[in-house]
Amino acid sequence: MKIKLDIVSGFLGAGKTTLIKKLVTEGYKDEKIVVLENEFGKVGIDTDILKNTGVEVEEITAGCICCSSSGDFLSSIEDIINKFSPNRIIVEPTGVAKLSEILRACNDFKFKGLFEVNNIISVLDVKRFDFVASYSKVFVDDQIAVSKTIVLSKNIGVDIKHIEDIYSYIKNININANIINEDIYNISGQN
Template sequence: MTDIYIISGFLGSGKTTLIKTMVRSVFRNKAVMVIENDFGETGIDAGLLREYDLNVTSLSAGCICCSLTGDFAAALNGILKDYSPDVILVEPSGVGRLSDILKICFRQEDKGRLHIRKTITVVDIRTFDKYLRNYGEFFEDQIIYADLVLLSHQEECPDRIRAIEEKIQRISPGIRIEADFWDSIPLSVFRFGPRNSNVIKMEMEEAVAIRPVRIRRNACGEGGQKMNFVRRYFARDVFSSVTLRWEPPLTEEQLGKKVLHVVKHADGEILRGKGIVPGENSGLVFHFIPGSLSIEPTSAAGNQICFIGTGLDERQIRTLFSEEEKDGDTCMGHNRSAGFGKDNTDQSAD
């Protein structure tokens, strides 16, 4: 029987990095396949995973939680039928709901074809409060249905670890949280431990039904006073993605300036950016979340860039990325973090 691990986490939390870590250590001598979903048209994360000689089934042009549920079920069926690997790692879209993925996997488990070994959610402590406030039900769902929560980027905000752990415990009392660096966590933590599968099974019909979620918004009423209110949306109505293709080679500095130029001047809110583009001597891969940009060389070839967010204008973003960078759009350099042009902390989806 195939073991399945679901690696969940909101946009840019570090899911792909965790999968690489687990493949190197936890599943060193196992036959592993990955079902990976990029929100948007690209397979950037899939390309990075293939650097590790992994078999990757990539789903694109949507998110597993909504329009691609049929494709995910078909991919899972095909892998179980044609390959029967020891382990399947599922990396859903960062804007998906973990409960929706579990619903599909439990159907296969009930048929005796796989065993859901563990659901792991990666939480970036740098963006926790913002995402909890603006995208609460999407974000909370990934914690509520996790067996294990791993904190990421804890070295950047060590003084916030305890407060974040307390907030996570309020969302899902008793959940196991690991704040240590992933390479130092015992392998048994990833493979074994208590599960909440019985509760999920008993409440599946109600708990994972596809239904709207609530998104908090801010607006101004008559007289300019600030008002907070909540509207209900489906995932596909909240988030959008813009995918670009870029062929000319760039330096790390040029790529960083272009990304920051888009982030600073684009309408809406960019929650995630990632891509692989040609560099001078090798490919360059970048990852962006609000407040952090990393750029590094990669052996993976690619020419695609994807921005994910709310209220995005595709034509505008294409124009901004193609423009010459303005002097004020400075790059932070290789693998470093800093604040960015406009502060969208209190903005959320239309």
């Protein structure tokens, strides 16, 4: 059976790690999981949070996995498969990763028989959406375009009109996206 590969993307502070923690503790708790994080700093802040879940956490800190170091990304995936033999790999790229490039790397012929891309989830911080989209529109639009599911996080107390505008923005880019407008702490990791 092929290993499932999930990608959970979003900008810094949007709620990616919180969502991943819910997935591994609620939805995938009976699976052998490895989380591959892409951090820019020397020490991954999220690693300690995720290690408390009992899953293996591997890091790429040498740059963005979608760019010049995509070879590092593919090597890391291969190393994870050989070292841990997981049922599922969850990839948490940095917020400035182009998901389309990550998916292109995942479609490398070398890995066709090893894993299949399963979930592609983007977490968008509703409160910071306009600001983030204003300086990183290319990355935001790319995340929206290739995501199967988009979680609108940090939506408590936000004007419904603003959320409706974001919903329309998303649907103009990706009509097929499943949009979840729910406080991230209330989302069930089982769905």
